[in-house]
Amino acid sequence: MAAERKKASRKKKDPDAPKRSLSAYMFFANENRDIVRAENPGIAFGQVGKMLGEKWKELTAEEKTPYEKKAEEDKKRYEKQKAEYAKKNSS
DNA sequence: ATGATGATTGTTCCG
DNA sequence: CGGAACAATCATCAT
Numbered sequence: 001m002a003a004e005r006k007k008a009s010r011k012k013k014d015p016d017a018p019k020r021s022l023s024a025y026m027f028f029a030n031e032n033r034d035i036v037r038a039e040n041p042g043i044a045f046g047q048v049g050k051m052l053g054e055k056w057k058e059l060t061a062e063e064k065t066p067y068e069k070k071a072e073e074d075k076k077r078y079e080k081q082k083a084e085y086a087k088k089n090s091s
Numbered sequence: 092a093t094g095a096t097g098a099t100t101g102t103t104c105c106g
Numbered sequence: 107c108g109g110a111a112c113a114a115t116c117a118t119c120a121t
Contacts, residue, residue, distance in 0.1 A: 010098055014118095019099055023114040026101040033102050045104035045111080052102070053112035071114075074100090082117075 018082035021074040027067035028056055 032052050040048060056064070 022100045025113040029102040049111050
């Protein structure tokens with residue numbers, strides 16, 4: 001059970017909670033929401049949401065590359081934020 | 092050094 | 107306004 005996260009009820013633990021970064025999915029979804037929803041006018045999230053995930057992996061490493069790439073830069077963004085958090089943490 | 096954990100991220104959709 | 111599938115994440119802690 002190395003990976004059994006809960007889905008709801010996530011609480012915070014840090015005082016500042018530097019949060020983390022986004023995920024490739026977030027970047028990918030940013031584009032898909034435009035496309036998927038545009039191609040499926042009127043379909044509920046029940047379909048779109050699931051459909052998105054399917055396609056996501058469907059693409060290919062090259063397709064997700066732009067998303068992963070963005071996620072990678074986003075992480076840096078988080079690093080910084082955390083830096084301040086850790087800094088302020090240290091009196 | 093290593094493993095396991097948790098917390099988080101954003102989308103869509105609706106009542 | 108929030109929640110839930112969908113996926114990735116990946117920094118951090120603890121031992």
